[in-house]
Amino acid sequence: MKKGYFGDFGGRFAPELLMPPLLELEEAMERIMAGEAFQRELTELLTHFVGRPTALYHCANLSREVGFGVWLKREDLAHTGAHKINNTVGQALLAKHMGKTKLVAETGAGQHGVATATAAALLGLECIVYMGAEDVVRQAHNVQRMELLGATVRPVESGSRTLKDAINAAMRHWIAEQAATHYCLGSAVGPHPFPLLVRELQAVIGREALAQFQERTGKLPDRVVACVGGGSNAIGMFHAFVPHEQVALIGVEAAGDGSPGCCHSATLSTGTPGVLHGTMTKLLQTIEGQILPSHSLAPGLDYPGVGPEHAHLQALGRAEYVCVTDDQALAGFMRLARAEGILPALESSHALAYVLGLSGTLPVTVDVIVCLSGRGDKDLEIVRQALVKREG
Amino acid sequence: MSTSHLTDKINQAMAQGRKAVMPYLPAGYPTKDAFWKHIEDLDAAGADIIEVGVPFSDPVADGPVVEQAALCCLEQGVTLGWILEELTQRRSAIQAGIVLMGYMNPFLQYGIPKLALDAAQAGVNGLIIADLPLEESDEIRNVLQEQGIALIPLVGLNSSMERLRMHADKAAGFVYFVSVMGTTGVRDALPEELRNALIQARQSFSIPLALGFGLHSPAQLQGVETVVDGVVMGSALIRHLDATGKVGDFLVPWMIAR
Numbered sequence: 001m002k003k004g005y006f007g008d009f010g011g012r013f014a015p016e017l018l019m020p021p022l023l024e025l026e027e028a029m030e031r032i033m034a035g036e037a038f039q040r041e042l043t044e045l046l047t048h049f050v051g052r053p054t055a056l057y058h059c060a061n062l063s064r065e066v067g068f069g070v071w072l073k074r075e076d077l078a079h080t081g082a083h084k085i086n087n088t089v090g091q092a093l094l095a096k097h098m099g100k101t102k103l104v105a106e107t108g109a110g111q112h113g114v115a116t117a118t119a120a121a122l123l124g125l126e127c128i129v130y131m132g133a134e135d136v137v138r139q140a141h142n143v144q145r146m147e148l149l150g151a152t153v154r155p156v157e158s159g160s161r162t163l164k165d166a167i168n169a170a171m172r173h174w175i176a177e178q179a180a181t182h183y184c185l186g187s188a189v190g191p192h193p194f195p196l197l198v199r200e201l202q203a204v205i206g207r208e209a210l211a212q213f214q215e216r217t218g219k220l221p222d223r224v225v226a227c228v229g230g231g232s233n234a235i236g237m238f239h240a241f242v243p244h245e246q247v248a249l250i251g252v253e254a255a256g257d258g259s260p261g262c263c264h265s266a267t268l269s270t271g272t273p274g275v276l277h278g279t280m281t282k283l284l285q286t287i288e289g290q291i292l293p294s295h296s297l298a299p300g301l302d303y304p305g306v307g308p309e310h311a312h313l314q315a316l317g318r319a320e321y322v323c324v325t326d327d328q329a330l331a332g333f334m335r336l337a338r339a340e341g342i343l344p345a346l347e348s349s350h351a352l353a354y355v356l357g358l359s360g361t362l363p364v365t366v367d368v369i370v371c372l373s374g375r376g377d378k379d380l381e382i383v384r385q386a387l388v389k390r391e392g
Numbered sequence: 393m394s395t396s397h398l399t400d401k402i403n404q405a406m407a408q409g410r411k412a413v414m415p416y417l418p419a420g421y422p423t424k425d426a427f428w429k430h431i432e433d434l435d436a437a438g439a440d441i442i443e444v445g446v447p448f449s450d451p452v453a454d455g456p457v458v459e460q461a462a463l464c465c466l467e468q469g470v471t472l473g474w475i476l477e478e479l480t481q482r483r484s485a486i487q488a489g490i491v492l493m494g495y496m497n498p499f500l501q502y503g504i505p506k507l508a509l510d511a512a513q514a515g516v517n518g519l520i521i522a523d524l525p526l527e528e529s530d531e532i533r534n535v536l537q538e539q540g541i542a543l544i545p546l547v548g549l550n551s552s553m554e555r556l557r558m559h560a561d562k563a564a565g566f567v568y569f570v571s572v573m574g575t576t577g578v579r580d581a582l583p584e585e586l587r588n589a590l591i592q593a594r595q596s597f598s599i600p601l602a603l604g605f606g607l608h609s610p611a612q613l614q615g616v617e618t619v620v621d622g623v624v625m626g627s628a629l630i631r632h633l634d635a636t637g638k639v640g641d642f643l644v645p646w647m648i649a650r
Contacts, residue, residue, distance in 0.1 A: 289501030
């Protein structure tokens with residue numbers, strides 16, 4: 001396979017001015033991150049700061065309702081309330097070892113921004129977070145958290161004022177400030193080595209889930225399900241299971257309101273190959289190659305691209321990608337809250353909604369693990385407004 | 393076919409004792425009709441090479457002025473197909489060399505072999521692809537080269553000697569030196585380290601060196617005038633056009649810059 005590629009996807013389509021820092025990062029991954037001392041330090045932080053391993057929870061109530069085994073990998077229990085912290089602690093530590101003093105990041109739902117601000121505070125790094133102006137409004141609570149953690153939040157007014165525009169702004173910032181700055185990219189997207197770097201840092205989710213499930217049941221799960229926007233929680237969850245071909249891998253994308261022609265974020269289900277943000281992947285785009293606006297009730301899924309490794313897994317037929325609408329996700333949110341006393345993030349609610357939709361179709365012996373990528377506190381206002389709208 | 397047409401254009405300007413002047417304007421700006429009138433005016437005012445921007449929705453190497461202009465073009469329905477069709481009709485009346493400057497995805501979706509054929513038909517002499525680094529460029533460079541179109545490399549202040557040498561092995565037309573660590577857009581002053589970086593680049597390449605990003609006045613060239621063969625102006629030209637409705641007079645001070 002070509003270096004930096006996953007089959008036909010991946011690569012490094014970045015301005016020449018970004019090549020030196022990308023090569024520097026690639027070299028640091030190989031020299032510093034692969035080293036025993038770094039891995040020991042990272043494990044220490046993941047254990048005592050992040051709170052790993054996170055629980056693998058068997059949903060007894062939901063399992064009874066749907067007729068098969070439902071398990072949750074509880075990334076919502078990680079520090080700051082989402083899987084994002086695995087990646088940011090790792091990247092911040094690497095940046096510090098590389099002699100960088102600043103982190104720049106982008107955020108959609110705000111969870112990656114909060115996680116970057118948290119890692120920066122812990123490791124004594126400056127932090128600047130770009131956030132689409134629309135997301136600043138949707139996720140005001142997370143903006144406040146980032147600022148309290150000492151980060152500077154910069155609203156991005158250009159384009160669709162969401163995650164893709166925040167990535168453009170963060171990349172521009174990195175071009176200008178690369179000497180002292182590490183770009184702490186929030187998903188398994190972007191130019192090589194980011195998709196690989198983020199996957200390596202998130203793969204802890206799947207490794208733990210596999211070991212925990214085997215310890216509890218003595219077997220492998222039948223299906224592993226995760227939501228996919230950029231796809232970092234999903235690739236982290238899937239990675240350890242990829243070699244176990246009897247385990248079905250299912251990524252769940254956001255279909256927006258589900259009506260024909262609506263803005264949505266179902267890149268793998270409806271997109272076509274192209275280049276965005278430094279990587280060859282599947283995109284929502286016009287026939288002329290202009291990037292289309294995306295939308296999801298879940299801000300973290302609101303992205304017109306996807307990690308290139310997912311495009312590769314789909315092309316191989318190793319993973320299947322399906323869609324869930326805003327309404328279905330909302331119903332999934334409510335059902336988990338009532339059945340198990342857990343408020344899931346709206347992103348994770350998509351994965352959950354897909355699994356709940358299988359109700360009554362699978363034998364009782366089947367076990368499905370869902371990556372509960374984050375907690376739903378950040379989404380309370382969106383949920384409230386959606387419920388008000390639904391009730392008319 | 394030869395990819396040296398752009399080199400010749402720059403050398404001709406140098407022979408006249410001035411820098412080659414290379415204005416950049418996004419295709420379809422400010423309107424689809426007015427754009428071609430402005431191209432004619434730039435040509436009549438003596439532009440040596442005109443860089444026609446191919447608008448992209450997510451121009452990560454551009455600053456706010458070029459980004460806004462590009463989005464304005466997209467709102468009017470500008471496509472690469474339209475640009476090439478119009479250019480094919482008008483090319484014989486334009487003296488300047490023509491370079492298309494854009495991002496990878498619109499070129500890729502058009503289809504690289506088709507792009508090479510249609511661009512050659514339209515009289516395009518070179519392509520600048522802002523998000524295509526050396527490592528990903530071989531395939532497209534070879535296809536373009538077969539049609540006599542040069543793939544212009546971008547280098548900058550942080551390009552190591554090693555990378556400059558790697559570029560030099562493959563560069564055609566001219567080398568675009570990015571004057572600042574950042575995106576397009578007017579700057580008051582250029583960085584102090586620019587002169588030494590340009591000297592290093594000059595030693596690496598046998599083809600001309602053009603300076604772009606941040607330029608708004610010939611006075612900015614003080615100190616680097618002996619190591620630069622051409623200048624590219626984008627954001628400053630767009631601002632001038634917005635303010636005056638004209639483009640030709642913007643080139644006047646640059647035409648005498650030595």
